[in-house]
Amino acid sequence: MKRTNIFLLAGCMILAGTIFSSFEDAPTQQKKPARKASTQKAVSAEVMKRGKKVYESYCLACHQADGTGVPNMNPPLAKTDWVTGNKKRLINVVLKGLDEEIEIQGEYFSNPMPAHAHLKDQEIADVLSFVRNSFGNKAGQVSLAEVKAERNRMK
Amino acid sequence: MLKVSFFVTVFSGLVAMPALAGGSGCSDTSLLATAARTLVASNAASEIKVPAGFVAGIAADGLGNARHIAAATDGILFVKLERLKNGKGIFRLEDANKDGVYENITGFGNYGGTGIAIKNGYLYASSNEAVYRYRLNEKSEVLNPEAPDLVVTGLLDKRQHESKSIALDNAGNLYVNIGAPSNACQLVDRTKGSPGQDPCPILETAGGIWRFKADGKSQSYADGTRYATGLRNVVGLDWNNEVNELFVMQHGRDQLSQLYPEMFDAQQNAETPAEEMFMVKEGADCGWPFCYYDLQQKKKLLGPEYGGDGKKVERCAGKEQPIMAFPAHMAPNALLFYTGNQFPAKYRNGAFIAFHGSWNRAPLKQEGYYVVFVPFQNGKPTGNWEVFADGFAGVEEVKSPRDAKHRPCGLAQGADGSLYVTDDVKGTVYRITYKG
Numbered sequence: 001m002k003r004t005n006i007f008l009l010a011g012c013m014i015l016a017g018t019i020f021s022s023f024e025d026a027p028t029q030q031k032k033p034a035r036k037a038s039t040q041k042a043v044s045a046e047v048m049k050r051g052k053k054v055y056e057s058y059c060l061a062c063h064q065a066d067g068t069g070v071p072n073m074n075p076p077l078a079k080t081d082w083v084t085g086n087k088k089r090l091i092n093v094v095l096k097g098l099d100e101e102i103e104i105q106g107e108y109f110s111n112p113m114p115a116h117a118h119l120k121d122q123e124i125a126d127v128l129s130f131v132r133n134s135f136g137n138k139a140g141q142v143s144l145a146e147v148k149a150e151r152n153r154m155k
Numbered sequence: 156m157l158k159v160s161f162f163v164t165v166f167s168g169l170v171a172m173p174a175l176a177g178g179s180g181c182s183d184t185s186l187l188a189t190a191a192r193t194l195v196a197s198n199a200a201s202e203i204k205v206p207a208g209f210v211a212g213i214a215a216d217g218l219g220n221a222r223h224i225a226a227a228t229d230g231i232l233f234v235k236l237e238r239l240k241n242g243k244g245i246f247r248l249e250d251a252n253k254d255g256v257y258e259n260i261t262g263f264g265n266y267g268g269t270g271i272a273i274k275n276g277y278l279y280a281s282s283n284e285a286v287y288r289y290r291l292n293e294k295s296e297v298l299n300p301e302a303p304d305l306v307v308t309g310l311l312d313k314r315q316h317e318s319k320s321i322a323l324d325n326a327g328n329l330y331v332n333i334g335a336p337s338n339a340c341q342l343v344d345r346t347k348g349s350p351g352q353d354p355c356p357i358l359e360t361a362g363g364i365w366r367f368k369a370d371g372k373s374q375s376y377a378d379g380t381r382y383a384t385g386l387r388n389v390v391g392l393d394w395n396n397e398v399n400e401l402f403v404m405q406h407g408r409d410q411l412s413q414l415y416p417e418m419f420d421a422q423q424n425a426e427t428p429a430e431e432m433f434m435v436k437e438g439a440d441c442g443w444p445f446c447y448y449d450l451q452q453k454k455k456l457l458g459p460e461y462g463g464d465g466k467k468v469e470r471c472a473g474k475e476q477p478i479m480a481f482p483a484h485m486a487p488n489a490l491l492f493y494t495g496n497q498f499p500a501k502y503r504n505g506a507f508i509a510f511h512g513s514w515n516r517a518p519l520k521q522e523g524y525y526v527v528f529v530p531f532q533n534g535k536p537t538g539n540w541e542v543f544a545d546g547f548a549g550v551e552e553v554k555s556p557r558d559a560k561h562r563p564c565g566l567a568q569g570a571d572g573s574l575y576v577t578d579d580v581k582g583t584v585y586r587i588t589y590k591g
Contacts, residue, residue, distance in 0.1 A: 060518060061410060061412075061515060061518075064517055064554075064555035064556070065517060065554060065555060066554070068556075068557040070514040070556045070557075071556060071557060072220070072237070073514065076557070099314075110314045110317060111314075111315055111345075112315060112345065114344065114346040114347075115346065
């Protein structure tokens with residue numbers, strides 16, 4: 001009896017999820033079809049490999065191997081607009097760190113993220129391309145030029 | 156967003172499932188009704204593993220981020236929530252028919268937090284910057300739920316290590332942990348290459364236990380005493396009535412291998428430093444941020460931010476030494492000295508510790524997520540620690556903390572000597588009893 005109900009609910013959840021995500025996606029696609037297509041170019045295996053290496057050295061301890069972070073402490077990288085959304089904002093989180101209250105899926109996080117400006121521009125581009133295309137994420141690549149532009153803005 | 160959170164709520168309270176059986180399933184109204192019903196307690200047998208003769212059941216479920224818990228002498232329980240649930244920060248739980256299931260649940264308090272305790276007819280509860288108290292009547296009903304006394308205010312809250320855990324002694328004093336908003340007091344927190352500050356300015360307003368008057372009004376730093384210092388973050392603490400002293404569990408520092416990869420590898424990072432248990436008297440200095448405890452060398456060592464190399468002791472020889480050390484990063488979130496008669500004699504005056512479970516052992520598998528027991532006599536451990544209750548995580552191996560379905564966070568001894576354990580993932584309250 002309980003089992004059946006769980007499935008019933010799971011069905012509701014998936015249905016609700018589908019409705020919400022289609023609402024979110026539809027207007028974006030209609031407004032900016034060209035841009036959407038260009039950002040969805042597949043990230044090469046080479047970039048993913050380099051990005052994974054950077055991730056394991058500098059990010060994994062806090063954000064975990066599966067990108068789900070630590071509840072109430074370190075934010076998840078999986079399925080959040082902070083990662084899959086605006087690339088400039090994301091690049092700046094890596095360059096400047098983040099020490100303010102943010103909400104992701106109803107959760108808040110207490111640990112500060114230190115700045116990682118010591119990473120090379122190429123390393124930042126690689127690791128961000130990696131996290132935008134790992135843990136169930138599917139978003140556009142971050143280019144070296146985009147990282148350089150944000151770093152120049154800091155000077 | 157709202158809808159998603161209701162779905163999560165529904166899943167956390169399996170007991171509410173029958174309510175949906177006859178319904179159409181997906182409509183908002185039935186979900187709202189179900190969400191409300193999750194606050195009704197559950198009597199499902201839990202999957203918690205306990206020693207032979209003990210039984211672990213579920214006293215209540217779906218309470219949100221249930222942090223610490225306090226038990227009144229008449230069996231009423233109070234649970235503090237880290238974030239508000241249904242607009243409430245404290246739940247009062249009553250088991251009117253005494254079947255172990257807390258069916259009457261009411262909420263009050265409009266602030267999140269961790270600490271909660273009962274002393275001399277008052278319920279004390281903390282936000283992340285203040286401590287409040289409520290007058291209880293003889294039925295443990297709260298007389299001023301919307302107008303508590305503000306006992307302590309203005310404590311440092313910079314989000315990191317923000318919990319203000321509390322304990323009370325028998326002489327009218329209230330002890331409050333003020334965690335350091337820092338890992339090791341580096342000039343730039345958790346940043347490779349940033350030097351440790353010496354002296355550490357954080358210690359003036361945090362990184363220790365402060366003592367206040369339990370019946371004081373609006374006290375802040377100037378009205379209290381820094382009772383013990385050099386404690387990075389204490390979430391679990393308890394007053395031991397056998398020896399009349401305060402005992403605390405420190406969360407040790409993180410990230411040795413990430414900040415000093417030339418000195419520590421991933422394995423060493425996963426195992427060092429120990430989580431320490433201290434008996435703290437007034438004036439104790441437990442060593443943070445300058446020192447950490449190495450479990451393998453059984454020594455307090457100088458931190459790498461202060462010239463340490465994994466061997467040097469230097470000033471750490473003069474710091475308070477732990478009375479017991481536990482594996483690294485397991486996050487002791489509650490400490491309780493058991494004074495009941497229900498459990499066998501070996502448990503009397505011993506310590507139960509709820510380990511919330513690690514995150515900083517990655518890439519190695521995580522540890523903790525259980526309640527341990529340490530036998531004590533006259534305020535000293537008389538044997539090694541042992542796992543008392545396990546299986547909260549609900550998975551064989553926790554690789555990432557989010558794998559854990561439940562995480563133990565609070566402990567209370569019920570009026571009848573039962574042990575209560577809270578979980579801050581789904582808000583389950585477990586009741587562990589001894590049946591013999």
